[in-house]
Amino acid sequence: MILLVLLFSFQVRADVAHPSRLSTPSYYAEAFGELGTKAVGSTHPWPVGVLSIGHTNASYQNYGGQPYFHHGLDIRANAGENVYASAGGKVVNIENYAFGELYWEVAILDDEGFLWQYHHVDRKSIPAEIHAAFKNGASIAAGTLIGQVVNWPITTYGERYHHIHLNILDGQRRYVSPFMFLDPIADTVAPVIQRIGLLKNGREVRGNKVSGSYSLFAEITDLILHDKFLVPPHLLQVEIDGAPARTVWNFEMLPGGADEEAQVDKFYVSSMVCGNYTCRKPIIDLGFLGSFPTGPGTHTVRVRAWDFAGQGVAQDFQWLVE
Numbered sequence: 001m002i003l004l005v006l007l008f009s010f011q012v013r014a015d016v017a018h019p020s021r022l023s024t025p026s027y028y029a030e031a032f033g034e035l036g037t038k039a040v041g042s043t044h045p046w047p048v049g050v051l052s053i054g055h056t057n058a059s060y061q062n063y064g065g066q067p068y069f070h071h072g073l074d075i076r077a078n079a080g081e082n083v084y085a086s087a088g089g090k091v092v093n094i095e096n097y098a099f100g101e102l103y104w105e106v107a108i109l110d111d112e113g114f115l116w117q118y119h120h121v122d123r124k125s126i127p128a129e130i131h132a133a134f135k136n137g138a139s140i141a142a143g144t145l146i147g148q149v150v151n152w153p154i155t156t157y158g159e160r161y162h163h164i165h166l167n168i169l170d171g172q173r174r175y176v177s178p179f180m181f182l183d184p185i186a187d188t189v190a191p192v193i194q195r196i197g198l199l200k201n202g203r204e205v206r207g208n209k210v211s212g213s214y215s216l217f218a219e220i221t222d223l224i225l226h227d228k229f230l231v232p233p234h235l236l237q238v239e240i241d242g243a244p245a246r247t248v249w250n251f252e253m254l255p256g257g258a259d260e261e262a263q264v265d266k267f268y269v270s271s272m273v274c275g276n277y278t279c280r281k282p283i284i285d286l287g288f289l290g291s292f293p294t295g296p297g298t299h300t301v302r303v304r305a306w307d308f309a310g311q312g313v314a315q316d317f318q319w320l321v322e
């Protein structure tokens, strides 16, 4: 019986894409990067040959435990492919940060003070020179081999999900968008607004009439070098009754800053959203940082969404407050 329970818990654990660290690593204290003073336009090569983007930092994730923002980029690549340090810097960590061979991290502190965490590096492939640099607190040059992509055992949307999960943290340990640090990629597909609707007590209201306190939701999807890995938009704004645009959120940084779990159930509509190996529905509460008019009458919103590459989409929605 005990064995069965152990086997079951291993099974559940192995299905979790990004298990939390047990504690905050001490090397976090070395970060000092600030987005405000980051050299504009200085981007770095990607660490692997990019097949597609599996998830962005904004992606909703729920594998049965606490939901969270994905907080980094899943860069899909072939298993066994070489991983090169995008930015050079001090090797500050090599660690099995969660249970199982899938969860090895190599972390590098770049010269601007940002931490680059490369997750899902195959342990056996991490070169002796990288171990030596970590041991000695030494730096490596950009383009240095740091290991290979681990063989991911899980299939999602018809393909094995081999990937490097890349987090970038600033001096306040906040997760910032790796897109801002990496060379532009050939993303030519704009986000799509699938639908917009009314929310009451956190649930969808059918039709276009509402009263009392309420909110609006929008299901907005994007694709980056893939035809099935739906991801949310990078930037989202609403214009209510022709008023100046209000930003719902800009994913240059997570809403929770250093906490990937904070705000996720406010930004996404918990009763409608999903994000795991079999379901991706980015359904966003447009009232995340502000409310909608409660005065009786007809109201209109123009929802605007952009991907990181700057491609945008807009859609209007009209409703009646009774």
Ligand SMILES: [Zn+2]
Residues within 6 Å of the ligand: 017, 018, 055, 070, 072, 073, 074, 165, 166
């Ligand atoms: Zn990931």
